[in-house]
Structure formats: structure tokens, C-alpha cells
């Protein structure tokens with residue numbers, strides 16, 4: 089059985105991200121000859137003196153013309169063990185927004201650095217954003233090892249430095265791998281140039297990293313998406329609640345409660361098109377029938393009796409702001425959380441997070457691509473968990489009611505890694 | 521879901537609860553379809569009888585079972601069809617007791633909305649955009665499910681699951697809504713609509729593997745058969761009333777199959793002896809040419825061809 093793994097990559101310009109992705113796709117036979125010929129032609133037209141693998145990933149015309157990647161792109165490759173979905177996030181324009189988007193669904197983040205330059209501010213930001221979005225596995229890929237004579241000392245130095253930084257991020261699993269994307273060392277096959285390295289090549293690591301444990305199988309959370317009522321002769325009285333299980337294991341016969349009403353009932357059956365199942369796991373999409381005739385509709389949540397989520401009309405969250413107009417006290421928005429959308433108003437903006445040193449400083453506004461801590465009052469109660477415990481019931485998006493644009497991404501709870509800077513620096517005006 | 525497990529043991533281990541990649545993709549697509557059914561007033565699913573739309577139809581069937589699919593199907597019909605595909609389309613629609621709307625390119629031509637291309641290389645592929653947008657407007661559809669996949673083409677790699685279209689049906693690739701977690705933003709005003717791509721994360725191989733796993737019937741032209749073909753621009757085109765064979769083009773009989781099904785005038789066949797789904801999968805897995813590269817004349821025009829058509833409102 090082949091599993092699915094979602095990856096986010098990040099790197100500063102010229103660290104070799106496109107080359108690395110190109111090599112992974114090519115070696116996993118996910119680049120096709122016609123694509124290869126197309127980029128060879130384009131490279132020649134541009135006067136590049138090598139086949140520019142970056143052209144493979146620059147999908148939009150504006151990107152090709154400007155020679156930069158603007159938007160998150162998704163790439164696909166597979167080995168017999170796993171299918172990979174790779175969110176390729178550009179390193180410059182709209183950097184924070186794109187990285188947050190790519191990391192929101194990722195199991196693994198690859199932070200790429202140039203062995204010659206070592207960890208730069210951008211590398212720390214990548215790692216920090218990955219940890220903020222609760223990507224549990226971070227790979228530090230130390231690239232261009234060929235340009236530092238495959239030096240073990242240089243690699244160990246960076247490994248230690250990154251390890252110290254990562255400890256502050258509370259990431260469970262950090263793995264450092266010395267590679268040369270250009271020459272292929274330790275990308276798909278172990279490198280003969282680095283006999284001192286006894287770890288796995290990057291692709292082998294991605295094939296084997298254990299992510300099934302990352303799921304929360306403890307807290308039953310089933311947001312009701314859609315009520316199925318066939319009203320047909322054969323299913324006359326059928327009333328099923330369709331949804332995708334966020335967390336926990338849902339079992340036939342289990343006692344549950346429906347929120348926000350709090351009514352208790354029992355799972356009568358778990359239905360799928362292919363037949364009933366006794367248990368469901370995240371992220372299965374199923375349809376649940378309940379033993380009692382309780383009133384349930386879209387936006388409600390079926391949860392376990394133990395450890396219920398917080399039910400509240402107020403939420404404190406860490407928000408990444410993605411719009412040109414700043415977010416401030418009193419801003420009115422729509423908030424979409426699981427299957428519930430409600431009106432919300434900002435009642436407090438307390439802190440701005442500096443993503444390069446992880447310090448908090450007081451602020452009253454959040455600007456484009458800034459991350460900060462805010463409080464929202466809601467028109468309807470939400471059933472939520474802390475994002476660190478539950479990525480699905482702990483996340484929401486903010487929507488501008490007039491333009492319809494998605495303007496913010498929210499994670500329930502305070503995610504500050506360093507609660508306060510030692511000296512609590514005063515705010516010096518929001519960064520641009 | 522095929523991941524049926526042994527009778528429940530208390531304290532399910534994390535590994536027992538792991539799902540295959542097809543199960544996860546299926547669940548994601550069903551989730552997307554249910555979001556649309558719940559949040560939109562009048563969705564429609566584009567159904568051509570091609571393999572991607574066949575998979576979509578099965579996913580829709582699963583998403584709402586035991587109820588009927590709660591939205592209509594629409595086929596943008598170029599009039600240049602493969603008979604087997606139309607026969608398949610009508611049979612599936614009848615089985616599901618679904619409502620099918622046929623938006624006809626011929627009618628768009630007859631009413632003067634679009635102008636038929638002339639010459640031996642004329643294709644109705646470009647014209648479909650107008651027929652599609654007219655169909656969306658006439659029926660006031662606010663969400664349109666398409667079978668586009670991100671692995672198909674570079675411009676598609678940046679497409680969202682929920683893709684906003686303005687009142688002219690246009691796509692603005694530089695101004696897309698960020699899409700995070702599994703939270704989809706379907707907000708739109710009257711006259712605007714959202715294109716929804718539930719199988720965004722599937723690859724061609726996933727589609728074939730799913731067809732095999734689910735034992736889904738597909739039109740016979742996807743399997744190897746004998747056909748009269750000729751070569752043009754490195755592709756094998758079928759001899760049919762919809763194409764003019766040019767001087768120098770030599771029709772001959774070949775064993776072929778189709779990897780994708782579109783307008784008969786510009787969809788190429790590939791030489792193949794794969795007569796079963798397993799053989800097709802083995803062939804796709806070993807293939808070194810993308811399905812678009814092998815079989816779509818319309819994409820060969822330029823590297824940005826797909827992006828340009830998508831901006832105007834193409835599928």
C-alpha cells in the first residue's frame with residue numbers, strides 16, 4: 089500500500105531549490121521527455137548555458153518573463169512506497185503568505201541552505217514558519233556540498249547550529265542531510281563522495297519518515313458538512329451526517345455529543361458508498377447516523393465525551409495577515425472554521441511576532457505578511473482546539489466580506505516560541 | 521474507502537489506521553464536493569465521458585450516497601465526438617438518474633456567437649470556452665466542477681481547488697486566493713462563479729489506479745483497438761468526418777488507444793496494445809511523455825497556450 093506524504097520546500101534564491109526539485113522529479117520519473125524538451129528549447133532561447141531546471145517549475149507566463157516564481161506551485165512524484173505532493177513556495181515575493189500556505193498541509197518541510205553561506209536569516213524564517221504551522225518533521229538539506237569539498241566539518245557545524253535553533257521551535261524531528269542537488273549526491277542515492285555520512289539519502293528519508301503518528305487519534309472531532317436525506321423509497325427515513333473526520337477514531341456504538349447543543353447520543357452506523365465500517369480514522373470522509381433523533385445541521389460538530397473542544401464566542405489566535413490594508417482593532421471579517429462560517433470582529437491586537445528572531449513586540453496593527461496575536465469576538469460560538477493539539481479544529485481563514493478575498497490565516501492559541509523578548513523592545517513601526 | 525480494517529480492537533494503533541494514498545485523495549475530493557453542495561445554490565459538474573470526469577462522477581456518487589447527486593451534469597459538446605463516448609455518457613446519466621445539460625458548440629456557431637475555424641487544421645477546441653461560459657450564464661451556475669489536475673500542465677500547477685472567476689468567466693492567475701488547510705473560500709457575487717477542481721492533487725497514474733481499484737467501466741476507446749489513423753505533428757489522429765487528411769498524410773490501420781478524450785479533431789491516439797486496465801497502468805507508469813504532450817494538438821501551439829486559454833475561461 090502506498091501512502092501519501094505532503095512536503096513543503098523553501099530556500100533562498102539560488103540555494104538550488106529548483107535544481108533539487110528538478111532532480112527529484114527526474115529521478116522519480118515524474119518529468120517527461122516533452123517537458124524536458126520544452127525547457128531545453130526555452131533555455132536555449134534565453135541563452136542559458138545549461139538546461140534551466142527552474143523553467144520546469146515556473147508555470148505562469150509572468151513568472152517566466154520575470155524569471156521568478158510568484159505563487160505556490162504543487163508538484164507530484166511517486167516511488168513504489170509513497171506518493172509525494174510537494175508545495176513549492178517561492179522565496180521572495182509574498183514570501184510569508186506563500187510559505188504559510190504551503191506549510192499548512194505539509195507533513196515535512198525541507199529547508200535548503202547553501203553549504204558555503206550556511207544558515208541565513210531566511211533559513212531561520214523558513215524553519216520558524218514550518219514549526220508555527222506545526223509541520224512535525226524538518227529536513228535541513230545542506231546543498232552544494234561539492235563546492236565545499238564535501239567537507240564533513242562544514243556539514244557538522246551547520247547541523248549543530250541548526251539543531252540548537254530548532255530546539256527552541258519544539259519541532260519533534262529534525263534531520264540534516266548533506267547533498268549536491270546538481271550532482272545528485274544523497275538526493276536519490278547515497279553519495280560516494282561523503283562516506284562519512286551514514287544517514288539516508290533525501291528521497292529515502294522522505295520515503296520512510298514516520299508521519300502516521302502525527303495525527304491526533306485521541307480527540308474525536310467530526311465537523312458536520314452536509315446532511316444526507318435521500319427521500320427515496322429504499323432509504324425513506326435515512327438521515328446521515330456527512331463529513332471528514334478531523335481527529336480521533338470514530339467507532340460504531342460510541343457515545344458522542346453534538347456541539348454546540350451538547351446533546352448526547354450514540355453512533356448508530358458509519359456509512360460509506362462501499363459499505364458500513366466499524367471505525368473511521370482521519371482524514372476519512374464518511375457519513376454518520378445517530379441513534380437518537382437529535383437536531384444536527386452543517387456547522388455542528390460531533391465530538392467525544394472526553395476532552396471536548398472549547399466552545400466559545402471569543403478566540404485568541406496567531407494570525408498571518410495577507411491583505412494590503414492593515415488589520416486593526418474593530419476590523420470586521422468573515423471567519424471560516426471547519427464547516428462553520430461566522431462574522432467576527434477584531435477586539436484586540438496584542439503582539440507582532442518577529443519571524444527572524446521569534447520575539448514578540450506590542451503592536452496595534454498587522455500589515456501584509458505580518459504575523460501577530462489577536463483576539464476575535466464571534467457572532468456564533470465555535471468549537472475549537474489549540475492549533476498545537478489539533479491542526480484541523482485549531483485553524484481558520486479570514487475572509488473580507490466585500491471583496492471575498494482570503495485575507496488571513498489563523499491558528500488558535502498563542503504560538504509564541506519566546507513568550508517575550510528579555511527587554512521587551514518597543515515597537516518601532518510595522519515592517520513593510 | 522477500501523481500507524476496511526479488521527474488527528475493531530480498542531486502542532487502534534496509529535499504523536493500523538493509516539490509509540492508502542488513493543483513499544486520502546478520494547476523501548479529499550469528496551470533502552471538496554460536499555463543501556460545494558453545502559455552500560452553493562446551483563453547482564454543476566462538467567461531464568464529458570472522459571476518464572477524469574468519469575472519476576469525478578464516481579466521487580460525486582460516493583459523496584452523496586445513498587442520495588442522488590444533488591447537482592446537474594453539463595457536457596460541452598463540440599459535435600466532434602467519439603460514438604463510444606457519447607453512448608457511455610448517456611448510459612451513466614440514465615443509471616444515476618442524473619440531469620444532463622448539453623451545451624452545444626454547434627448551436628454557438630449557428631447562432632453566430634462563435635465563428636467556426638476554417639482550413640484542414642480547424643478545431644473546435646478554442647470555441648468551447650464561449651459555449652461553456654454561455655452555458656454557465658444561461659443556467660446561472662455558481663459553481664462548476666472541472667476535472668483539471670495540477671500535474672497536467674504548468675499553468676495548472678498553481679490552480680486552486682476553488683478558483684474564482686469574474687463576471688466574464690476570466691481567471692486572474694496573479695490574484696488568486698491563498699488556500700490553506702482544507703478550508704475553501706467560495707465567496708462570490710452574483711454573476712461571478714467558482715471553478716472547483718476536486719481532483720487537483722491526482723496524477724494521471726492515480727486516476728488509472730483508482731479506475732482499477734474501483735473497477736469503474738470506461739469507454740472502450742481507452743483500451744487498445746484497431747483504428748484508421750494518420751500522422752500529423754508527431755501525433756496519431758483518427759480518420760473521421762471531422763478531419764481533412766492533407767496531401768502527403770498516409771492513413772493506415774494501427775493498434776491504438778486514447779490517453780485522453782477530447783474533441784475528435786485534435787485528440788491524438790497513442791500506439792498501444794494495452795487491452796486491460798492493468799496493462800494501461802503499466803504503460804502509463806513507464807511512459808516518458810505527458811498525456812497532453814502526446815495527445816493534444818492545441819497545447820503544442822506555445823508554452824503559454826494553456827494559461828492563455830484558462831485566463832479566458834477555458835476548463
Ligand SMILES: Nc1nc2c(ncn2[C@@H]2O[C@H](COP(=O)(O)OP(=O)(O)O)[C@@H](O)[C@H]2O)c(=O)[nH]1
Pocket residue numbers: 099100101102103104105106107108142231232233234235267268269270271
Ligand atoms: N555546484 C553546485 N551548484 C548548484 C547545486 N545546486 C544548484 N546549483 C546551482 O546554483 C544555481 C541556482 O540554482 P537554482 O536551482 O536555480 O536555485 P533556486 O533559486 O533556489 O531555485 C544554479 O546555477 C545551479 O546550477 C549544487 O548542489 N552544486
